Amino acid sequence: EKLQNLEVDTKKLDSSSDKKDHRMYNQMQDLINKYVELSKQDPESEPSWQCLSKSGETKIYRKEEEKDGVLLDYLVATTSVQGVTAAEMAEVFHNGKLKLEWDHTIEADKKLETLDELCSVYHQILKRVWPTAQRDIVYASHKQKLEKPGEHPSWIVCNVSCDHPSVPEGTSGYTRATIEVVLFCQTVCDKTDPTRKDVSCRIVYSASVNPGGWAPSAAVRAVSQREYPKFLKKISAFAVDHVKKNAIEF
Numbered sequence: 569e570k571l572q573n574l575e576v577d578t579k580k581l582d583s584s585s586d587k588k589d590h591r592m593y594n595q596m597q598d599l600i601n602k603y604v605e606l607s608k609q610d611p612e613s614e615p616s617w618q619c620l621s622k623s624g625e626t627k628i629y630r631k632e633e634e635k636d637g638v639l640l641d642y643l644v645a646t647t648s649v650q651g652v653t654a655a656e657m658a659e660v661f662h663n664g665k666l667k668l669e670w671d672h673t674i675e676a677d678k679k680l681e682t683l684d685e686l687c688s689v690y691h692q693i694l695k696r697v698w699p700t701a702q703r704d705i706v707y708a709s710h711k712q713k714l715e716k717p718g719e720h721p722s723w724i725v726c727n728v729s730c731d732h733p734s735v736p737e738g739t740s741g742y743t744r745a746t747i748e749v750v751l752f753c754q755t756v757c758d759k760t761d762p763t764r765k766d767v768s769c770r771i772v773y774s775a776s777v778n779p780g781g782w783a784p785s786a787a788v789r790a791v792s793q794r795e796y797p798k799f800l801k802k803i804s805a806f807a808v809d810h811v812k813k814n815a816i817e818f
């Protein structure tokens with residue numbers, strides 16, 4: 569029943585157009601610049617980043633920081649997915665209809681507003697982590713192509729917390745967590761007429777999550793250590809399967 573209260577008049581809020589002037593646009597450009605720079609750094613050489621796991625092509629690093637007694641969770645993961653391009657991977661991550669297939673932390677998900685064809689606002693209720701209160705997040709998800717002369721384009725998706733009039737913080741019955749999550753994807757392909765086996769996608773995934781409210785550090789740590797590797801495996805396998813019958817898209 570709670571979800572029904574979130575219904576908003578989308579006709580009134582929808583501002584679908586190709587104008588790049590929605591209210592989150594400039595913030596997204598700043599984030600893109602920040603994360604493209606970050607993707608060039610090697611967490612291995614940063615002593616503050618702790619390696620959480622390495623298996624095959626997947627490396628996950630974590631950094632902990634406390635703010636007002638709450639453990640903040642910073643994470644950067646790199647991986648590579650065979651048979652998928654950057655455009656296809658970014659679409660799988662960004663497409664609101666596909667999320668439930670690979671994000672097992674979602675209990676309920678609702679699109680609140682379309683800001684333009686590449687940016688929408690979502691309200692997501694996360695599965696409860698015992699013994700803490702259940703969390704929700706409200707965030708804008710923006711996808712963008714990053715052209716590179718002479719190369720296949722890179723693609724980036726930024727999921728960043730924002731306010732939304734239909735679910736103000738403190739009114740949803742959940743503890744509001746905040747996120748800054750970025751998926752940066754680069755196509756690796758050196759063939760002129762590639763088949764699926766000639767393409768792969770290099771991914772740098774960064775997540776900065778503030779769980780909000782009260783959350784024991786051990787619980788935050790445990791959730792993070794368990795869920796991120798699981799998420800990377802799931803989204804990679806889902807993407808490979810999802811695109812396998814389609815023509816390659818760059």
Ligand code: 6CM
Nearest residue numbers: 671697727749777779783787788791795796799
């Ligand atoms: O990036 C992911 N999913 C996106 C689309 O659904 C979106 C969502 C991010 C939610 C991230 C929540 C992480 C929760 C783990 C941190 C600790 C919470 C503590 C709770 C109290 C103990 O960007 C994939 C998200 C994969 C999640 C691991």
